[in-house]
Amino acid sequence: MPPPGRLAVYGLQHVLAFYAGAVVVPILLANAIGLDERQLIHLINADLFTCGIASILQSVGIGKVGVRLPLLQGVTFTAVSPMIAIGLAAGGGTQGLTTIYGAVIVAGLVTFLAAPYVARLLRFFPPVVTGTVITVIGLALLPVAATDAVGGANAPDPGNPLYLGLALGTLAVIVLIQRLFRGFLATVAVLAGLVLGTLASVPFGLVDLSAVGESDWVGVTTPFHFGWPQFSIAAILSMVVVMMITAVETTGDVIATGEIVGKRVGPDDVARALRADGVATTLGGVLNSFPYTCFAENVGLVRLTRVASRWIVAAAGVFMILIGLVPKAGALVAAVPHPVLGGAALAMFATVAVVGIQTLSRVDFRDHRNVVVVGSGLGVALFVTVQPDVAQALPEWAGIVLGSGITAGSVVAIGLNLLFLDTGRRSAPAPTTPDTVPFDRLAAAGPEEFAAVLGRLFEGPTPVPARVHVRGPFGDATAVRAAVQDELFAAPADEQRELMAHYPDLGGLVGTGGTGAPAPRRPDAGGPAAGTAAAALRDRAGLALLDNDDRAELAAVAGAYRERFGFPLIVCLRDAGDTRTLLATARRRLEHPSAQEHATALVEIAKVAGRRFDDLVSG
Template sequence: MRGTKRPPRSGRRPHPVDEVLPAGQLAVYGFQHVLAFYAGAVIVPILLAGAIGLSERELIHLINADLFTCGIASIIQSVGFWKVGVRLPLLQGVTFTAVSPMIAIGLAAGGGTDGLLVIYGAVIVAGLATFFIAPFFSRLIRFFPPVVTGSVILIIGLALLPVAALDAVGGGTDPQPGDPRNLAYALGTLLVIVAIQRIFRGFMATVAVLVGLVLGTLVAWGLGDATFSAVGESSWIGVTTPFYFGWPQFSAAAIVSMIVVMLITAVETTGDVFATGEIVDKRVGKEDVARALRADGLATTIGGVLNSFPYTCFAENVGLVRLTRVKSRYVVAAAGVIMILIGLIPKAGAIVAGIPHPVLGGAALAMFATVAVVGIQTLARVDFHDHRNVVIVGSSVGLAMFVTAQPDVATAVPQWAQIVFGSGITLGSITAIVLNVVFHHVGRNRGPAVAGTPGAVVRLAEVNKMSRAEFVATFGRLFQGSGEVVGRAYDRRPFADTSALRSAFQEALFSAPREEQQALMAHYPDLGGDRVADGDEGEDSTRDQSAAGLTRLTETDREEFAALAAAYRERFGIPLIVCVRDAATREQILRAGWQRLDNSPAQEHAAALIEIAKVAGHRFADLVADANPIASARARAFGREAR
């Protein structure tokens, strides 16, 4: 009734990404990220120092500076400010892509600290360039449909597995694949992680990796295979100061080389952002990519000032987010704080460095493989009946694994090309992007599918030949419950293109008799209801409402949505229908819903039809995307549906 009052506002749980966990959990989860990240974080300065002839004292300073700057960069990326930072649980680390170019730059400048100063000059300029080109690069997001992002994510996971395997057999400096102890530590750590995930729930399951690393290290220490002697030898405080090695030197050739590195790294960052978005159930747009790349650029510039190197999102920790299912970005921010402290306290870094390589490798096997699984899930939305997509995925994954398995193949190409052939992730990502452009954006379009799933593609010519029953069966999911509106659209055949098909559904909805419209409205489920969260109202309703987090409400939120639904039904006799995908937050949905109680029945009838049309529009876009993700991505970029 009109006098129905809104119940008192109560605290609402934010999206899991934005949830601030208790301090104790932040510390534990953050430390888990640091342990998973540490070996990868310090390997770049170790490789660089050895190659250009730096002393042990200079190497220690590089490691401290690296960790300190990693912490700052991770906080910038996860917490964010202004238009900087993607605000997802993405941890920042020095990119491996830059290792070979930096070594070449350093040696060309004479090696030692002289070479280091030229490297830092190039790093600072490349970071600034990345910051300013970020919004322009993000506009290329239309060239990253599921066939590309899925391939890149899969490649990232697969290319990281050899890194984990190398650690599992003793590490890069002294691998011993025939040592049974190394195998026992790696498999034992992996077994502990799997057992905890299977036996426990809640907090214990989310710290499975941390527990596995701690137990594995303790066992290795007890058997004499882990040593912490470096802790006593390390100092308590080690502060990195700006331009510690001297003022940077600027070389045009070095700067160009480093900008190329950052452009390639931008592709990897884009893949990591999409992977994390999939894991935490947040849609990624071009502005998110721009924010992430600005954070990369700013962190890289800071790295050049604080004696560190180019930064990117670390794929290693993407797998940890998936494995633990802890989605809060503030966990990564906590990891950033811990890394800053470790960077300031060399003794703390020495403790973490004492983790044996096989133990770390066993945990990494589980984490990196989960990244590949995310890629497989993304590729599940691709139409592999279209042979072009098979070629894109097969070629990019094949080349990526080729250079991953045979890294020395990079020496067979000119030095300028080694930056590409030196990394499976880089070569595979570029291949996927280029082939997608060649097959789907260059030349004449050979007619994309307009509906269906990867297993049952339907094209426009077939739609025009369908019987009424086949048409309703194919497109009935656009509307909840009833196929009468879809049947009315069938009478408007033939359809000249996809836009005409979409218009037919809209016209059939608004021209239907009022009684038919009312019956259709009655089929739509309540917002935030248990039946939607449990999947009982169909996958389309679940997908619709999950866009604003209505499938994972707290008990308090669920009660408030239920109260609104009951009041609305009592007032108008129909469920409250809202196109959730167009609504920004749960709070806005609730606020608008209570305000709509003051409208007239006639106004709410019209409003419900409009919302149903919006919902159907999104579901139609889903059908087009499932049938041909590339064509729909291209069409969205031009503001229209695929023809």
């Protein structure tokens, strides 16, 4: 948890980045079903108040509810069209609103109860699907940012040079601050861009503070303010479908945030996130708000600033509760001009897409089926994003799916993955890749082939594989893996140190720019250069989140480490945690006694070998 001052500033940054998207849904719905201005103000206050509660629930968690990641909750855009249809079918006005709330309450309960079952489908979300979904989320939201950048949906003016200057100027400020500063200033680049952009807008009359004077100081939302909810079977079924589609978006956002903070996301995490969505949605129906999901805007902000504390999102939740209770504060935040918000959103939404591309970097595109899955998912998503009215050509139930580029692209990616990669494997198994060796073949191999295969577990030549072969025969791959570990730790100390010398230290790896490319190696290094290149790339993937300053610091620590101990700073990056943990661990190891570091380096080599064994040996 950051210190209180920084916690407040970081939390406010999340609120400002989120605010425009948060109030759009109430505005669109109120205008469509005929609510007056006072009713709209109450909807906005209720939305912000409930957003705060939902965000705290998701980020902090209570029991099995909440994923405990820096994820901020907001009203899902997927529900806008269905809610308008429900409200108009019920007669519009407050009558339509109470029918919407009845459907929202039931859909939230269904989502809560279905969460563990939906989470079991996580196996249908390999990197080719999750990478596509995350990329689609970022790309499909960019037009929203672009619309804000040219003046907003209500009064767009693409030819206005002032709007263009403010949007690009805000983006430039964010980029320059991140380039020129480090530490705290770099992490509040988005907030600084929004503040400076707003101040720059004042002389041009784009900052309207009249709403601040007209708003009340206190506005408390009460349950069922517009009347008791009305329950319609058709409306409920429609909203349940919306929540199931939204579950796909939530899963993508959770996985994206897991990628950013270095947390492996499993079915239990997805289930907790979906339960929080369900609770928040039901609460929304009670407190005069709408269905909730994780907001991609703030996923992009976490990646852009690299501040990944979930307590910051909780602080943002507290701010939203306060803003929801103080309409004047909400009106002040709403005074940020659309072009300024659009410029900041361009950076954040594009960053979400980059996280998706980073996930797709682990996909084997030599397999044409993966190309079809990604290409079709992105193509359909952008088609629907550019031409949203295409949904009118389909039945109403299908329009719910195809009315959003995010959901349409996600459904296509998931469906094609099932078609090509799951059913396809049963009818036509893919050939074993050169980097994978079946256990049966390894068990039957002679001494030379056996040693050559297991030699790929290490960065340099070592007699360990030959000694393992002598211990055979082996009943399964687990026994071979255990024998490798035993022989590595039983090797003479001089032999262990000679093997250590062949490993590139973190200073060498970060010298590549942290892009995941293999570091230069000695000609006799062996290891992945002679075997599993994909494993080598994954071993280095964690360095992609290091900025230039952190990379320089890590290289300096690694150089000092080699000078002190006489062998490289060796770390199994796939087990190293996030970048802050990696740096802290490297500094701490520099202070260890020599004997302890010899043992620690050997343990890291064993971890790398174990990871590569799992990648290398199948069956």
